[in-house]
Amino acid sequence: MKLSETDTDLLIRFLVLSLFLLIGTLAASALDRAAVETEYQKWLEQEIWPRAKSEGVSRQIFDQAFEGVRLNWELPDLVPPGTEAGTPKIQRQAEFGSPGKYFARNTVDGATSVGRAMAKRHAVTLAEVERRTGVPGRIILAIWGRESAYGRVKIPHDAFEVLGTKGFISTRAEYFSEELIAALRIAQAGHVSPGSMRSSWAGALGQPQFMPSNFLAHAADGDGDGRADIWNSEADTIASIGNFLDQHGWVAGRDWGFEVTVPVTVSCSLEGPDQGQTIHKWEALGIKRASGRPFPEGEQDGEGFLLMPAGRYGPAFIVTPNFYVLKNYNMSDLYALFVGHVGDRIQFGVGDFQANWEKIGGLFRSDVATIQKALVAQGHDVGGVDGLPGYKTRRSIGLWQESNNITPTCFPNDALRPLLAEK
Template sequence: MKKLISMALVAAAVVLTPVQVQAQDEAGFADYVEQIKRQALADGYSQATLDKAFAEAKFYQRSVSADKNQPEFKLTLDTYLPRAVPEWKAKQALEKYNEHKQLLEQVGKEYGVQPRFIVALWGIETNFGSYTGGFDVVSALTTMAYEGRREEFFKKQLWQALTIIEEGHIDVEQMQGSWAGAMGQTQFMPSSFMAYAVDYDGDGRKDIWNSMGDVFASAANYLKNAGWRDDVTWGRQVQIPADFDVSIAELKNKKTLAEWQALGVRRLDGSDLPQRSDIKAAVVMPDDEEGRVYLAYANYDALMRWNRSHYFVAAVGYLSDRIRFPR
């Protein structure tokens, strides 16, 4: 018995406190940064870029904790939408739309994206640019790669971030974003930045942090490449009959509006669906048949490319509708 007690005391003695664990992580992180720098140098990045990018590199325990412990809430759209789009945000969205109307209409025409959706995305992602995240992007991405669960993904994002710095699009100290490395007023990951960011103001930099032209055009360019249509809306809330087969309610199951009409789908007020033969749509139920039901058009799919969350898409769509039909 004494031997067992002694072993238990020894085991307890080697349990690390949270502070000790973080110190251990930070020590390993410093070695990891040096390894990353050597690899990046071998891959062709300049020493000057690496010196700038990692000059203030830090280990973000908050990033690791946020990734491992993302909160799960039991919500429905009826409880989520008022949180995502409170009245003050709907009012501010219309104000921002009117403030930037000329630029938005110009961008919208060039990219084939209705301006209200650009503003709605801007509002949902970063509250119209007022909160873009306070994390150093290089440090956040390096931390997430070091954490190891998705090292390959975050190293790819880190390499893209280094390219952004090397091409001179943003100064390192201004390259701020979320704990996971999503950047600027559009919250692009570095790979999305490289694929879709636009130098709309022509200053030689794709600046989704500070240039409103670059912010709006980059968002529009993303949607355009995701298959956006400027002749239809995102979707509409509908009602379904009591005997509706809920198994066919999925985003990949497209039917014409006439086919959905024949299956008993109607507008929310009970009237017939639009009579357009050039539109196919899906019926989606973000919660279940007792919750909100939407007829999802092609632009719903495009928004799902941006963020694969039906709640996110519903919030963007709802805010865009509030801009189109202000109360």
């Protein structure tokens, strides 16, 4: 169809107007970011510098730390001025995603094979740290492997850029502001120069990926040179991880946990660190080790806890208090489980879990949050509406399913949303 001269003129005007609107929007966005950047620099000077100075940080170190540093708008969980925090649609952090994916073959095998080599290389240091802290070397190695692939992973970010950005415009601004001050204290003490302090996107430092406050509290000298260098010293990294776990209550002589089979007569809603009982009592309920071997005699009278990170869709475990010590390092059940499992593979040569991880976890965080809101409305404690299926959410799902004569699975799925909405 041929356009008339009038139609052509109108079309041109429309396109020109649209272009101006687009340019205006982009310009406004740029101006907004420029304004936020100006406020950020004021915040550093008016709020962070006085706090840093009171902690003994010199002006020279402060200026070196923030030389050329600007806001990093690519970081997750930012809440710029004029916006509100919400539940992210997509979960970026592997620890809170699909359970089976966390135990990918190449990840597990790589951490195991390199871990065995490191066990030989650092046998003396690992033995000394275990003697001093009670933490088995295999556990330290598994954490080191998970955090930085035994120091092989390149740490990408400027720590002051990350911590400054998150301290100014993130969902946990006060927490990251405190970590920013801790990072400045690390630089002031001479542990590492400000320009060399690299971190993850969350501000974690060095081979053990300590947050700055954890470095100040737990970093240790493992090679006897009088310094705690978690960036370059493997011995210091080993000693620091052991020190962290020791100071968080690792119980020497106890394992982290055991894969088990859970009969249908035992509810998956019994999961959680607040529902512990002796391993002997769990055994009396019909729970057995998946390997077919008995529980170690020394563990029988110790407290154990049911863990079903995928509900009825994956392996189940009886874990000990040491499992929850591991969660102090990273609050994910899957993280602590990975560490325990890889540690066992390194030292004992165990194979894969007996039970398979079924293909689940395809929901967005916002979908899980919708399920959590519905459960809360019906009086359940889900541990917070955050879109993450932690143990309180899992067992709340199980309790709701049981009360509605539905076979309990204790894990969120797409079919739950309409069912919960009907109640």
